[in-house]
Amino acid sequence: MIKFGTGGWRAIIGEEFTKENLVILAQAIADMMQDEKISHFGFVIGYDRRFLSDKAAGWFSEILAANGITVLFIDRVAPTPLVMYAVKNFNTCYGAAVTASHNPADYNGIKIFTRGGRDATEAVTGKIEEYIGKIAKENIKSIAFEDGIKKGLIKIIDPMNDYIDTIISMIDTQAIKERKLKVLLDPMFGVSKTSLQTILVTARCEVDIINDRHDTLFGGRLPSPSSHTLQRLRDMVVEKGYDIGIGTDGDADRLGIIDEKGNFIHPNSILAMLYYYLLKYKGWKGGVVRNVATTHLLDKIAKAFGEECYEVPVGFKNISSMMEEKSALLGGESSGGLTIRGHIKGKDGIFAASLLIELLSITGMKLSDLLNEIHGQFGKFYFAEADFRYMDKDRERLVRVLYEEKRIPDFNIKIKNISYSDGVKIYFESSGWIIVRFSGTEPLLRVFCEMNTLEDADGVSRKMKEFLKL
Known part of the structure; x- marks a missing residue:
């Protein structure tokens, strides 16, 4: 099948x-x-x-x-x-x-x-x-x-050389050369090493690499950049004083970032930083596209600059289609994939990493400082997420509860509206949201929640998990 x-x-x-x-x-x-x-x-x-x-x-x-x-x-x-x-x-x-x-x-x-x-x-x-x-x-x-x-x-x-040259032509290599950044790259036993290393070395970055051998078991880890899978990258960034640690997933279309203090920068924050950077520091214009499980911080940034944020179902094809329709500047998802107008119509972790290096060079700031600037202006959002593996009988029960009976827990928070366009997404009146949806790539039920405090995010997520008996 x-x-x-x-x-x-x-x-x-x-x-x-x-x-x-x-x-x-x-x-x-x-x-x-x-x-x-x-x-x-x-x-x-x-x-x-x-x-x-x-x-x-x-x-x-x-x-x-x-x-x-x-x-x-x-x-x-x-x-x-x-x-x-x-x-x-x-x-x-x-x-x-x-x-x-x-x-x-x-x-x-x-x-x-x-x-x-x-x-x-x-x-x-x-x-x-x-x-x-x-x-x-x-x-x-x-x-x-x-x-x-x-x-x-x-x-x-x-086509490797043409691809690399295209990315180099889209970033400010002179500014990067002047910043003299120290970068640690973790391809996660995947395929980003040659292209990303070449781009960064061409821009005179000092680049070291870990986990680059050919290992079809990916070192026993899931080849997905997260706070858990990038622990070695985090430790080495702090120990050796790197400006940034970059992790890419197995096929290099997504990335994860460790800042200079060893903090894992969630993809939601990466999207916010890049969009803010392109609007404020580059002076570019255009809206932003995100999927239903991605931060609403992008909405606030867009509004502040007189732009629109467009929400689409999960699947980067939906993001790229909306970007083209609205001539949006940036599109991305909370799993770490993004692209910008003028590049390919799909997510590219290599290009995204190169653009982050330019961001550091043009602003002259640390990642943590730029993120603090954004939070100071737009507030801080807290994100909670979890995956639950299910059997066929579990899926039948979940589909019945969520889609046929359309039952949800009592959150003790006023609900603004509920969307069934992709999973079940509940928007709260004051602020915040939670979505539960079936993965389109694995037998997993995914729960994402974003609130104004970590306590609220964890609490709302916990009520949903308990209600669904996950």
């Missing part, structure tokens, strides 16, 4: 992520491209460092090539934003990255991209699923990878 979620198709290796399913998916995409009469545009594919990623990219390519579709194959481990950049740069209608992003090590998957280098919409992935249902195994075409190369149906490409 191949079902796409908010971040592509992800499955456990050996269960649903198998060669058999991969070739079915590839044949379905080939059939769809032929029916759409766009097969002549070609197809970009890249892969990360997960177990089977390189082989899976090869299997996928063999099917497309056998169907007469030219495959532009990135023959090196590639960050997901690099693959998206290549789709945009080579003007293909579709592309894919073999990755499960920040999922546990026993997962792998496929992210599908469309013209311009953006995440495939639900309409596109739904159409692919329809084609999957029509595939007969005896109709699957395949060609040996080397034969595909010989026939010119598989072409090896390396």
Whole structure:
């Protein structure tokens, strides 16, 4: 069974992520491209460092090539934003990255991209699923990878230099050179090292790296930058006196930050800092797009500068679509993904990290000082979040309570309104909110809450967890 979620198709290796399913998916995409009469545009594919990623990219390519579709194959481990950049740069209608992003090590998957280098919409992935249902195994075409190369149906490409040069052209390298920052990078055994190190060294930063070897088990940690997974980065930043510690997830489309004092800077705060920086210090104009589970501090910053904040469902494809519709300046999510106007239409942890380095250089401030400036002007928001793994029977009960019976706990706080556009989000009259929603990539129920005090955030979250018997 191949079902796409908010971040592509992800499955456990050996269960649903198998060669058999991969070739079915590839044949379905080939059939769809032929029916759409766009097969002549070609197809970009890249892969990360997960177990089977390189082989899976090869299997996928063999099917497309056998169907007469030219495959532009990135023959090196590639960050997901690099693959998206290549789709945009080579003007293909579709592309894919073999990755499960920040999922546990026993997962792998496929992210599908469309013209311009953006995440495939639900309409596109739904159409692919329809084609999957029509595939007969005896109709699957395949060609040996080397034969595909010989026939010119598989072409090896390396867009890394162009991607790096594009990011360098978008940041103030001269200001960074003058600041002489000391940076510690943690790729989390993923794929950001080459590109991010090159960008920062070009700007004359002093860069040291940890956790950069190839380890398909990601050092036994979840390859997702958080206060828990970046403990070694935090300790070394303080011990060695770095200006900033940067962690990127498995496929480098998201990031986590440690400030000079060893504090983990939540992605909500990263978004607030970058948006504030672009508006105040760069003098740029434009609104901001966030998903339903991301801080409302962005709303206050936007309002102060005469701009709008737009809320969309979870899934970066929704953020990029709204950014394009409203010509918004920045879009991001509380999980650590963001992009700005003029860059690729998807999240890019490498570009985001580079922009943060520029922020430090232009403002001449420490991260903690800039965050204090923002909190002093707009107030401080406290965020609580938790994930709960469930069984099928639990999901049925939760769906019944939340969506059919539409029951919620008594928070003893006046409610402004409730939205069911993506999960169940409760907006409180005075300030604050809580949302509970099913993950689109794992069997998890996610609870996010933001209030004016940490006590309130924890208390509201606790009432929701107890009510749902989590």
